[in-house]
Amino acid sequence: xxxxxxxxxxxxxxxxxxxxxxxxxxxxxxxxxxxxxxxxxxxxxxxxxxxxxxxxxxxxxxxxxxxxxxxxxxxxxxxxxxxxxxxxxxxxxxxxxxxxxxxxxxxxxxxxxxxxxxxxxxxxxxxxxxxxxxxxxxxxxxxxxxxxxxxxxxx
Amino acid sequence: xxxxxxxxxxxxxxxxxxxxxxxxxxxxxxxx
Numbered sequence: 001x002x003x004x005x006x007x008x009x010x011x012x013x014x015x016x017x018x019x020x021x022x023x024x025x026x027x028x029x030x031x032x033x034x035x036x037x038x039x040x041x042x043x044x045x046x047x048x049x050x051x052x053x054x055x056x057x058x059x060x061x062x063x064x065x066x067x068x069x070x071x072x073x074x075x076x077x078x079x080x081x082x083x084x085x086x087x088x089x090x091x092x093x094x095x096x097x098x099x100x101x102x103x104x105x106x107x108x109x110x111x112x113x114x115x116x117x118x119x120x121x122x123x124x125x126x127x128x129x130x131x132x133x134x135x136x137x138x139x140x141x142x143x144x145x146x147x148x149x150x151x152x153x154x155x
Numbered sequence: 156x157x158x159x160x161x162x163x164x165x166x167x168x169x170x171x172x173x174x175x176x177x178x179x180x181x182x183x184x185x186x187x
Contacts, residue, residue: 021159029162029164031184032184038182047185
């Protein structure tokens with residue numbers, strides 16, 4: 001199952017495979033064995049990985065190969081998004097912080113800075129936390145699109 | 156060691172709902 005490189009680097013990694021088995025119900029769909037399953041989720045390319053909530057609603061989509069740490073960070077982004085959509089603000093904030101601690105150089109990190117602050121704002125209504133975001137992103141991730149998205153927070 | 160993939164989508168989705176767990180769906184075209 002899985003893209004050969006993703007399988008070799010990520011799914012075969014003991015730590016990451018254990019994390020996946022522990023945190024998710026994992027479903028493997030091979031497009032030739034199960035084309036209906038492939039189209040059922042509007043998939044258009046392989047490898048693609050989807051993070052669904054417990055009700056089967058898609059919350060995060062990863063299209064294309066990613067190295068192990070980037071992939072692991074994206075899985076955490078998916079879990080954080082589920083918590084956010086369930087309005088479990090503290091859980092979401094904790095998961096975004098986990099991404100920043102474990103994968104500070106990943107593409108998921110600047111997105112986590114943004115959404116961690118939004119999660120905190122949602123739980124406290126304290127908008128001052130948003131004001132810090134543009135500065136943090138400009139310092140640590142100046143080329144990220146999230147640095148641009150956070151510009152209005154400085155106003 | 157690799158991930159314990161489920162192949163029955165509907166059964167796995169039911170399991171997720173029962174166990175209150177999120178789902179990871181992996182789509183592959185690689186040789187099994």
